[in-house]
Amino acid sequence: MRVAEPTVERLVLYYRLLMQLHNEERRVVSSQEIGEMLGLKASQVRKDLSYFGEIGKRGVGYHVERLYRHVSDILSPDRVWKIALVGVGRLGEALLGHKALRSEKFRLEALFDNDPAKIGQVICSVPCYDSEEMTEIIREKGIEVVILTIPAAAAQVSADRAVAAGTVKGILTFATTAISVPEEVLVYRVDISVELEKLLFFLKGRMA
Amino acid sequence: MRVAEPTVERLVLYYRLLMQLHNEERRVVSSQEIGEMLGLKASQVRKDLSYFGEIGKRGVGYHVERLYRHVSDILSPDRVWKIALVGVGRLGEALLGHKALRSEKFRLEALFDNDPAKIGQVICSVPCYDSEEMTEIIREKGIEVVILTIPAAAAQVSADRAVAAGTVKGILTFATTAISVPEEVLVYRVDISVELEKLLFFLKGRMA
DNA sequence: GTTCATCCGTGAACATTATAACAAATGATT
DNA sequence: AATCATTTGTTATAATGTTCACGGATGAAC
Incomplete structure (x- = not known):
């Protein structure tokens, strides 16, 4: 599936933020919070993250570690x-x-x-x-x-x-x-x- | 008048190219040529340049020195x-x-x-x-x-x-x-x- | 358990940006 | 002077990107 360049750019930002949250042992985060921390609309965050399948949990938010690994997988090359x-x-x-x-x-x-x-x-x-x-x-x-x-x-x-x-x-x-x-x-x-x-x-x- | 960010970005590219062409004492250049040199469509170039008034000459192209000064004026701040x-x-x-x-x-x-x-x-x-x-x-x-x-x-x-x-x-x-x-x-x-x-x-x- | 506030995923509406198409202008040619 | 090949400026169209709005989960509170 094709992913737009601005989306990839933001994925890198999500990745960094998630790494930080993960280190802080934060468990769950919402699209709203991600948006506030990165200066993006919550709807934008949700749309970006949903490109790669349902990864969040309605009524709850995103599981930090799970989302972190998910974004990490998307960005990781298949070789060095x-x-x-x-x-x-x-x-x-x-x-x-x-x-x-x-x-x-x-x-x-x-x-x-x-x-x-x-x-x-x-x-x-x-x-x-x-x-x-x-x-x-x-x-x-x-x-x-x-x-x-x-x-x-x-x-x-x-x-x-x-x-x-x-x-x-x-x-x-x-x-x-x-x-x-x-x-x-x-x-x-x-x-x-x-x-x-x-x-x-x-x-x-x-x-x- | 409002100018889009991608347009401003390209204006800087035009500015650089025009400086170079001006130094090479090139007199006239077409949107087609500018596009080829910068990897842009000719229609894009014309659209960008026309935001700030009619500056080219139909059937001929753009007068390098005139266009150079024009783009330079657009990009110049009103003070240091x-x-x-x-x-x-x-x-x-x-x-x-x-x-x-x-x-x-x-x-x-x-x-x-x-x-x-x-x-x-x-x-x-x-x-x-x-x-x-x-x-x-x-x-x-x-x-x-x-x-x-x-x-x-x-x-x-x-x-x-x-x-x-x-x-x-x-x-x-x-x-x-x-x-x-x-x-x-x-x-x-x-x-x-x-x-x-x-x-x-x-x-x-x-x-x- | 029922209610309630929360929050995701998504399709539709909206906004922005890029491309294509063409009329009008230009200068060269005959 | 008329024709022709160019090339601009602009309008129309298409492509892309963002935001809105809302259905449907979810878990907490009582």
Whole structure:
């Protein structure tokens, strides 16, 4: 069954919240409460959670542990992905330390950079390779997901090199530029400038 | 007139592309071409651009410089915002060096951290203050936008301190947790984990 | 046990966003 | 000057997403 992107996004939020509630040994929670904690309408929460079958109990609410496991199952991949990070600059290093990259859903197998001082090093227990050799190494290692933390100018070249390996199925890019890839490769973009611009734009509107 | 959020998001993309085209001394561009370069439908591009009046020329296309200035005007704030960054960890420092924070639309006036080694320092020509003093300093300086690059556990406390100053109108948070603020404060969230999770979820779906 | 307040699941109504379709304008060509 | 290939702006339509409203469970209180 097809699930909408906004729903998946909220599922991740539910997952986090449920983990927290579970740790607090909370037993039961209602859609109302979930909504208040996450800033969503209760009806939205119920609709999202009902996509995957009846999991709550009418008149009672959702059993925290059961719902937690359920959402966890939905989000869990059927295997551990192999990923690589391209660009070990400040942002790349920040990501290496960020909890987003500490997940059991994937293993970070390789870093790439073009700085000779970094090539050959092992950073955060991950080896760093020369960007020039990206295609071969990605292919050898069978890496399927690539995170790009490089300047806009280098993004397309890196994307091309990664895709050329033939094993890459998804790209998460932080570069502030559009990249073009074959349509079978899924691209997600995190664009800090865009979010800031949106914030300022709507602030301007509110002042007026 | 009200403009939809997805439209504003794309306006930023148009803006970037037009800057580039302008630098390349390109004179004219069509909605078709813009769409191809950004991965959008031509009709979408035309609709977005027409929200702000007739700016193209039928049978010809859009005059690059004129459109560039036009989009630039739409996105430009009516004054320079004063902003602060809370949390000078790896992610905060990455942002300090990132081009997203080099904009003429705002001035970064203060940093906040609770690390004694950083308090009192001037980092990237911006003074770093003790997080404890956040409310007073934000109020004194009249800071209106706050960027949170801190762990989830500290996010709500920092948001509360910032909002308590009474001058803050918008928050951009990188924390992986929901924060609750008065409804007159606009919050945007950049959530790296969520984007990665979404990518993996839809990859799983494609494999099946 | 009956009543009652609570709360889920769901289909329908509503709102938003994207796409398609086409008339009107433009400049090139003949 | 008339025709033609383009390309915009806009209206109509389709697709998507959110909220409402209510039937039907559930357990607590008395």
